[in-house]
Amino acid sequence: MPELPEVEVTRRGLAPQLAGRVISAVEVREPRLRWPVPQAVRKLAGRTVRAVLRRGKYLLVDCGDGHLILHLGMSGSLRMLAPGTPAQKHDHFDLVLGDRVLRLRDPRRFGAVLWTKDAVHAHPLLANLGIEPLSRALDPARLYALTRKHRAPIKQFLMDGRRIVGVGNIYASESLFRAGIDPRTPANRLSLARCARLAKAIKDILRAAIRAGGSSLRDYVGANGEHGEAQSRHRVYEREGQLCRSCGAKIRRLVQGQRSSYYCPRCQK
DNA sequence: CTCGCCACCTGGGGGC
DNA sequence: TGCCCCCAGGTGGCGA
Structure with missing residues (x-):
């Protein structure tokens, strides 16, 4: 969860x-x-x-x-x-x-x-935790600066809590899809413009998930424990082989740092 | 420093 | 039915 x-x-x-x-x-x-x-x-x-x-x-x-x-x-x-x-x-x-x-x-x-x-x-x-993604600390310039020293794939960078906290395996994939960035891209090869796109994508994805989880999670915390609706909103996560909702290409899965990543080969470059 | 990999633990699902 | 393998939303700690 x-x-x-x-x-x-x-x-x-x-x-x-x-x-x-x-x-x-x-x-x-x-x-x-x-x-x-x-x-x-x-x-x-x-x-x-x-x-x-x-x-x-x-x-x-x-x-x-x-x-x-x-x-x-x-x-x-x-x-x-x-x-x-x-x-x-x-x-x-x-x-x-x-x-x-x-x-x-x-x-x-x-x-x-x-x-x-x-x-x-x-x-x-x-x-030693990194910046809060929903705070002003995450902005284009900061993300650009943070990524400069890291050759690791951007997907793994996003999941490293010493840089940015809170972005887990689902939302790393979802944010990269929203930003149109291939998860294998070395972090330090992202331009400032792409960092801007990514920073906004992370905030949008996390905020939308909080809103979607809100109603179901209130029950979750209060009584029942059923899953939220965030799942049905996923664009790539756990959708290997299914069609991209934007372009119709088949969603692919790959393993990075022993974790599954999902991406659209046509939408994410 | 960064990196790549292993570890911790239980349970569910699929193949045979 | 059982067994075995793979997979799962995290992250500290290791050695290179």
């Missing part, structure tokens, strides 16, 4: 349900996530949640004297439930806030639940 749009919509769904509320209990059923869930997380009861923030794909729960850091990995999801809702397989972590429970489910356990008392942006996992 989780690329930037889903994490952001999750954040928007959670924030009003968590902010201002007191943590009454914590339950860790399975501490073996990407990193062991630290003992401090089990001792959060009594703290008041001030805000829920996002940095890249990390969710940051501001508890006043520290932050709970959540990451959904490849398969994680968060839901608000009524207390006493039976935990199912892969429901590893609960944050209980009186009459509501925030529950983390993550079959593959690539996600994380961490705690830091220090300035959260100085945390080792956050300190």
Whole structure:
């Protein structure tokens, strides 16, 4: 599920349900996530949640004297439930806030639940993150400058969180299609004009996905857990062999950095 | 520094 | 039905 749009919509769904509320209990059923869930997380009861923030794909729960850091990995999801809702397989972590429970489910356990008392942006996992794609920091000149030193294919550059955060495997392919750029193009061979096109494409694609995920993801966070509608909007992702909706050519798949990339050989040069 | 690759983990789907 | 292989929305860490 989780690329930037889903994490952001999750954040928007959670924030009003968590902010201002007191943590009454914590339950860790399975501490073996990407990193062991630290003992401090089990001792959060009594703290008041001030805000829920996002940095890249990390969710940051501001508890006043520290932050709970959540990451959904490849398969994680968060839901608000009524207390006493039976935990199912892969429901590893609960944050209980009186009459509501925030529950983390993550079959593959690539996600994380961490705690830091220090300035959260100085945390080792956050300190070296790249720019937020929906902020003004991502503009044509900045993208052009960032790409200059990188000979790696632009698809892999986009997915490198040390340059730009939040663009995952789906939206890297979708953004490159929208910008008309071949995913194999070396990053440092993009002109300023193409960087401008790409920066705008990334913002447009992510914003549209947030809007599309909005309604379904509100349910997702609140109760059900069904997939959003973003899937039906994909132009190239997981469409190998199907026809390009713009030109009719067959969409192709290739492997870059052990991840699938999808592109239209006619629309993307 | 950048890069290429492996690792972590579970589950679903297809071929035989 | 079972087995085996491939694939999956992330990303830290390794050696070159």
